[in-house]
Amino acid sequence: MEVKKFYRTQRELAYAINKLIDAYWNDEISDELIIQKITDLYTNNPSKVLKNDDFTTILKQQCGKRRLEVVGKILA
Template sequence: MELKMFYRTQRDLAVDLNKLVDSYWQEEIKENELINGIKNLYEHNQEKLIKDNEFTKVVQQQCGKRRLVVVEKVLEISR
């Protein structure tokens, strides 16, 4: 799956985050691809993804709780 390195808006970031997690759930990508993708998105777009130790409101609204639980677990593992 092809992901950008830098995103213009939080909404664009959320859309690709959704695609990434959904691809994993549909078994189109492997677990390590999911982990690497989330790490890269976080690394290069930290200010658009997390603010005040929470996911930004736009990301919360666009992604939903179930997807963000997966993202949060991956980020906890990588710290």
């Protein structure tokens, strides 16, 4: 699964996160790969993921609570 390192907007980033997590839930990618990809996305786009120690509003709207729980556990 190919995912870019840098994203122009929060919506594009949210779409990539959704694709990654859905692929993980469908057993298409491994635990190690999702951890690596989510960590890379955060490292390269920190201001688009978190604001004031919380997920950005766009990510909350686009990804939903269950997906962001997974992202939060990976980034913790």
